[in-house]
Amino acid sequence: MRPDPIQRIDTAFFWDACERGELVAQKCEACDLLWHPPRPICPTCHSMEKAMQKLSGKGRLLSWVKQARPAAFGFPESPVAILVELEEGIRLVSNLEGVDVDDIKVGMALQVDFAKTSNDKAVPIFRAAGAS
Numbered sequence: 001m002r003p004d005p006i007q008r009i010d011t012a013f014f015w016d017a018c019e020r021g022e023l024v025a026q027k028c029e030a031c032d033l034l035w036h037p038p039r040p041i042c043p044t045c046h047s048m049e050k051a052m053q054k055l056s057g058k059g060r061l062l063s064w065v066k067q068a069r070p071a072a073f074g075f076p077e078s079p080v081a082i083l084v085e086l087e088e089g090i091r092l093v094s095n096l097e098g099v100d101v102d103d104i105k106v107g108m109a110l111q112v113d114f115a116k117t118s119n120d121k122a123v124p125i126f127r128a129a130g131a132s
């Protein structure tokens with residue numbers, strides 16, 4: 001079973017949304033920038049006025065790697081680590097599940113899903129769009 005995400009005061013909103021099955025990001029109320037990972041101030045204009053925006057969970061694969069070494073703690077085998085560009089323009093590091101390594105294509109359409117962790121928390125993962 002996957003280990004739980006580490007919740008901090010600035011990231012709790014993100015992990016709480018994952019438990020509801022929602023992918024979210026912070027949005028600056030001064031300049032409208034969306035960003036990820038969570039941080040206390042806007043990385044562009046340094047405003048502290050921010051809101052939470054629900055994301056579509058749709059994106060495309062920018063890059064991926066599968067470790068050729070023993071699986072990390074909590075994983076039955078090494079996960080496929082990916083960099084996803086979301087429709088909203090922000091990028092996320094995650095895992096790809098349900099796709100054979102031979103079928104992975106840079107640029108392929110992806111859809112977010114959520115994997116349970118050891119204490120019933122959830123983390124975002126991605127699957128091929130259209131797969132269920």
Ligand SMILES: [Zn+2]
Binds near residue numbers: 031042046
């Ligand atoms: Zn800003």
